[in-house]
Amino acid sequence: MLTLVADRRDLAAGARAMAPWLVGIVPFGLVIGLSAAQADIPTLAGWLTGPLILAGSAQIAMIQMLDAGATPVVVVLAALVINLRLIFYSATMARYWRGTPWWWRLVAAYLIIDPSFAVGMDGYGRPVDRRRGHAYYLGGAALMWVAWVGAITVGATLGTGLPAWLHLEFVIPLFLLGEAVTKLGDPALRRAIFAAATVAVLSLAAPLHLGIVLAIVAGIAAGLTVQPRPRPSRQQPGQLAEVAR
Numbered sequence: 001m002l003t004l005v006a007d008r009r010d011l012a013a014g015a016r017a018m019a020p021w022l023v024g025i026v027p028f029g030l031v032i033g034l035s036a037a038q039a040d041i042p043t044l045a046g047w048l049t050g051p052l053i054l055a056g057s058a059q060i061a062m063i064q065m066l067d068a069g070a071t072p073v074v075v076v077l078a079a080l081v082i083n084l085r086l087i088f089y090s091a092t093m094a095r096y097w098r099g100t101p102w103w104w105r106l107v108a109a110y111l112i113i114d115p116s117f118a119v120g121m122d123g124y125g126r127p128v129d130r131r132r133g134h135a136y137y138l139g140g141a142a143l144m145w146v147a148w149v150g151a152i153t154v155g156a157t158l159g160t161g162l163p164a165w166l167h168l169e170f171v172i173p174l175f176l177l178g179e180a181v182t183k184l185g186d187p188a189l190r191r192a193i194f195a196a197a198t199v200a201v202l203s204l205a206a207p208l209h210l211g212i213v214l215a216i217v218a219g220i221a222a223g224l225t226v227q228p229r230p231r232p233s234r235q236q237p238g239q240l241a242e243v244a245r
Contacts, residue, residue: 007131007132007135010123010132010133010135010136010139011135011136011138011139011142012139013123013136013139014119014120014123014135014136014137014138014139014140014141014143015139015140015142015143017119017122017123017136017140018115018116018119018139018140018141018143018144019143021115021118021119021144022143022144022147025115025144025147025148025151026147026151027151028056028148028151029050029056029147029148029149029150029151029152029154029155030151030152030154030155031060031155032046032049032050032056032059032060032063032151032152032155033046033047033050033151033152033153033154033155033156033157033158034155034156034158035060035063035064035155036049036063036152036155036156037155037156037157037158039063039064039066039067040067041063041066041067043156045066046063046066046156047152047153047156049062049063049152050148050149050152050153051145051149053079053083054110054111054113054145054148055079055082055083055086055113057082058078058079058082058083061078061079061082062075062078062079065078084216085216086112086113088216088220089112089113089117090109090112092117092121093108093112093117093120093124096120096124096130096133096134100134104134107138108134108137108138108141111138111141111142111144111145112141113144115140115144116137116140116141116144119136119137119140119141119144120133120136120137120140120141122136123136123137123140124136124137187226188223188224188226189223191222191223191225191226192219192220192222192223193219194222195218195219195221195222195223196215196216196218196219196222197215198218199211199214199215199218199219200214200215203215
């Protein structure tokens with residue numbers, strides 16, 4: 001059984017791992033809050049997309065569709081389609097969460113989104129006790145949630161008060177582009193990124209934002225086609241001598 005101090009250390013470690021993500025998360029949340037304030041919908045309804053959905057792309061789509069007068073059924077369906085990627089994340093996390101209490105799976109699943117998934121996989125990938133992995137995941141996800149909802153709240157409160165020359169709407173694509181560029185060194189990820197980007201551009205006119213799902217599927221399929229590089233075997237001194245003869 002781990003001590004409370006150890007749990008706190010892992011919570012703090014997860015929060016530190018999430019900290020670099022806040023550079024993109026906070027401006028992203030500000031943009032969503034501003035979009036909610038400027039849309040022709042109740043500001044509270046737009047703000048609630050933060051804690052209720054906790055997914056930036058789906059929130060932007062919902063706010064835009066509500067502003068355009070789309071029916072609630074279409075809006076909900078579009079949000080579900082955009083968030084289909086979370087099924088892949090949940091399937092990956094299932095092996096780590098198996099056997100945990102129902103309340104943990106409920107909270108952990110609620111907090112799973114791109115940054116928390118990435119930080120969580122880093123925590124669970126370490127050779128530590130699974131409970132410590134839970135604390136690591138929770139520390140990162142909790143910091144993300146606070147920063148995300150806080151940024152949306154600030155954006156919704158400021159409303160149209162910020163000057164237009166800031167062009168905060170460009171934060172979202174720049175954030176996503178920055179995340180993709182850092183992964184180009186890996187052959188599998190590079191192929192996945194280019195495949196997903198190509199499909200996303202070609203499917204811009206797809207209804208209900210289905211292009212996002214198609215791009216995700218194309219990226220995963222392309223990444224799986226890359227053969228892993230064989231790691232050079234470490235030979236013992238005696239074996240190296242045999243090779244030298």
